[in-house]
Amino acid sequence: MAHAKISGIASYVPDDILDNEMLSKMVDTNDEWITTRVGIKERRILKDPDKGSSYMGTQAVRKLLAETGTAPEEVELLICATSNPDYRFPSTASIIAHDCGLEQAYGYDIQAACAGFIVSAQAARAYIEAGLYKKVVVVCAEKMSSMTDYEDRSTCPLFGDAAAAILMEPTDENVGIVDGEFHVDGEGLTHLIMKAGGSARPATAETVANREHFVYQEGRTVYKNAVRDMLYSSQSVMKRNNLGVDDVDWFVPHQANLRIIEAVGGRINIPEERVLVNIQHYGNTSAASIPLCLDEYKKKLKKGDRVLLTAFGAGFTWGAMYLVWAFDTKD
Numbered sequence: 001m002a003h004a005k006i007s008g009i010a011s012y013v014p015d016d017i018l019d020n021e022m023l024s025k026m027v028d029t030n031d032e033w034i035t036t037r038v039g040i041k042e043r044r045i046l047k048d049p050d051k052g053s054s055y056m057g058t059q060a061v062r063k064l065l066a067e068t069g070t071a072p073e074e075v076e077l078l079i080c081a082t083s084n085p086d087y088r089f090p091s092t093a094s095i096i097a098h099d100c101g102l103e104q105a106y107g108y109d110i111q112a113a114c115a116g117f118i119v120s121a122q123a124a125r126a127y128i129e130a131g132l133y134k135k136v137v138v139v140c141a142e143k144m145s146s147m148t149d150y151e152d153r154s155t156c157p158l159f160g161d162a163a164a165a166i167l168m169e170p171t172d173e174n175v176g177i178v179d180g181e182f183h184v185d186g187e188g189l190t191h192l193i194m195k196a197g198g199s200a201r202p203a204t205a206e207t208v209a210n211r212e213h214f215v216y217q218e219g220r221t222v223y224k225n226a227v228r229d230m231l232y233s234s235q236s237v238m239k240r241n242n243l244g245v246d247d248v249d250w251f252v253p254h255q256a257n258l259r260i261i262e263a264v265g266g267r268i269n270i271p272e273e274r275v276l277v278n279i280q281h282y283g284n285t286s287a288a289s290i291p292l293c294l295d296e297y298k299k300k301l302k303k304g305d306r307v308l309l310t311a312f313g314a315g316f317t318w319g320a321m322y323l324v325w326a327f328d329t330k331d
Helices: 020-024 031-038 053-068 092-099 113-129 186-191 205-209 219-240 258-268 286-296
Strands: 003-012 017-019 042-044 077-081 106-110 136-143 161-171 176-184 192-194 215-217 250-253 306-313 317-324
Touching: 003 053, 003 113, 003 176, 003 286, 017 020, 020 031, 031 258, 042 161, 053 092, 053 136, 053 161, 077 092, 077 113, 092 106, 092 136, 106 113, 113 136, 113 161, 113 176, 113 286, 113 306, 113 317, 136 286, 161 286, 176 219, 186 192, 186 219, 219 258, 219 306, 219 317, 250 258, 250 286, 286 306
Parallel strands: 077 106, 077 136, 250 306
Antiparallel strands: 003 161, 017 042, 136 161, 176 317, 192 215, 306 317
16 A cells, blocks of 8 residues: 655745734733743734635645646645635635646645644545545645734734645655544533634624634643643554654644643653744744644755654644655755
């Protein structure tokens, strides 16, 4: 059976930067408060009100196709992970596919919150290993600013906008995705949610007035669950694949909060220099955070490197993935 490998990766972030000093003029906060609690210094914002997540996803996919030398008509499937679709329908994947000229591709969205990348990569892996497709693009596109309440000092420093995309293909080499573990627990519903805008609580003048169309998060509960669940799922995947700490070349956690990253990495005992982090520059970009981080550090990653990914998001939904990096990045 063929393995499913990541054969290319690319990302896109908007030009506009919202740093902590700028944020302190919008809400009662300051750089020290934000940096101490979450480790974020700045985040990118897609300011154009007429552009949604699909715009960033399109830029990332176009860059991916160019860098991998892939013709648009070669792509057979596009999976888009997003919590910020352009519309409730049609899918954001359909918009990105159209704008990128993927005329032969089917496309659909996956909603797995901040775990969207590893969940989508697992789906792409399944299609490839089953022999259904040979070229699958996974794109994570998140205009997080569209659901951030810039009057809520506890959540508005957290989020930034970004998109990242990977190309997945079959290979007979011993590289690619080896294993993944995924969990979901609906008990997390009330702790991390957008309260209105769905069929259970449609938009009304009242829901808008009550600011119920933004991210609501109970920080302490989310922190506690994120640390525990990212830790246990990572350890489970390591144990199942006989991976000791020294066997993991790179640990790439979802970039939600620097303190969560430090807590999980520290308890697994992975040295800091092998934990990839870029949250200080981009904030929490939800599903895009892991591939954005991988793309930023791809010149460090070498073919054969063993990489452990883990993520946690609303639902609660979480998991971990073990893969062997499949290519060297040329300068």
